[in-house]
Amino acid sequence: MSKHLITDCFPMKVMCSSVFSIPNSDIAKFVGEKKQIYDEEVEVLFLGSTNSGKSSLINAISGKVVAKASKKLSKTQAMKRYNFGKNPESKYILVDSPGYGFVRAPLKVKKMFRKMIFRHVAYTKTLMKIFILINGHIGLKPNDIEMLDQLDRFKRPIQIVLTKVDKVKSKEQLMQILSETSLRIQRYKSVTPMIHITSTKEHVGIKQLKTNIALTFMDN
Numbered sequence: 001m002s003k004h005l006i007t008d009c010f011p012m013k014v015m016c017s018s019v020f021s022i023p024n025s026d027i028a029k030f031v032g033e034k035k036q037i038y039d040e041e042v043e044v045l046f047l048g049s050t051n052s053g054k055s056s057l058i059n060a061i062s063g064k065v066v067a068k069a070s071k072k073l074s075k076t077q078a079m080k081r082y083n084f085g086k087n088p089e090s091k092y093i094l095v096d097s098p099g100y101g102f103v104r105a106p107l108k109v110k111k112m113f114r115k116m117i118f119r120h121v122a123y124t125k126t127l128m129k130i131f132i133l134i135n136g137h138i139g140l141k142p143n144d145i146e147m148l149d150q151l152d153r154f155k156r157p158i159q160i161v162l163t164k165v166d167k168v169k170s171k172e173q174l175m176q177i178l179s180e181t182s183l184r185i186q187r188y189k190s191v192t193p194m195i196h197i198t199s200t201k202e203h204v205g206i207k208q209l210k211t212n213i214a215l216t217f218m219d220n
Contacts, residue, residue, distance in 0.1 A: 042126045043081070043093035044213055047117065047151075048133030049143055050099035053163040053200065057133065058082060058094055060200040061210055067096055079120060084213060092217045095120075100147055121154050129157045129216045136162035136197060137169075139177040140184055148188055157216075158191040161209065166199040 048054045055067035066082045084092040097120070098113040121127065130151060134144055151158060160181065168174040178195060185191045196212065198205035 041091045041093050042128055042217055043095050043124065044084075044128055044216055045095045045097060045120065045124075045130045046133060047097050047130060047147065048099060048163075049135075049141060049147075052099065052133040052135055054096055054099070054133055056200040057161070057163060057198060057206075057209075058096055060198075060203065060206045061094065061213070079116065084217070094213075100143060118150070118154075121151065121156055127156060128219070129159055129213075131159045131161050133161050133163050134181065135167075136165035136174070136177065136199075137167035140181055145184070148185070148191065152188045152190045155190055158188070159194070159196065159212065160185060160191060161196040161198055163198050163200070165197050165204060166201045 046054045046058060058067040059065050061084070062082060063086075067080065078098065080096040082094045082096070083090040084094050097117055100113065100117065121130065132144070132148065132151075134140060148158070162177070162181070165174060168177070174197070178197070181195060182193065185195075186193070196205055196209050198209060200206070
């Protein structure tokens with residue numbers, strides 16, 4: 001196995017230009033002044049690069065198909081909201097967002113998605129936690145690090161979730177990815193040291209993740 005677990009963004013480096021940087025001078029000016037209107041609800045936000053398994057994980061958490069999982073990359077192109085729990089009137093909300101590794105989109109579209117995500121994070125007062133989904137068989141990629149660098153500035157609680165761990169070839173490889181991920185997130189003040197490992201295919205870690213979300217809402 002290669003010692004270098006950090007991969008390039010997606011197949012062509014030319015498509016991986018940075019589009020996540022927020023001007024240091026004025027975050028508010030960058031994201032705009034529009035505020036969210038969901039003050040009666042509380043929510044957690046799921047973020048992840050393209051093909052990180054957000055929709056599949058939301059379905060596993062919900063116990064039913066609510067988010068359409070697709071083999072086509074970057075199917076989610078808007079903020080989508082789902083109830084947490086069985087009550088359709090629940091005020092507890094899971095929010096799915098566009099994949100921030102939307103590599104086949106024009107740069108203009110990438111920037112639009114970036115602004116959508118950062119505006120949501122900046123102005124949604126009832127956002128309790130951000131879950132960053134990382135492909136568990138790959139580890140942190142440059143675009144994951146870039147997103148963490150930007151989100152850390154908003155001072156929102158962040159939880160790392162490794163997905164698709166069924167694709168990891170061995171326990172030793174999984175431990176290496178966990179170790180490297182843990183070391184690399186230590187510099188972020190907003191990121192909790194605990195890392196969830198999950199597999200929707202083998203239903204690994206789903207119960208623990210649901211408990212984490214429930215406790216997050218209870219702290220509200």
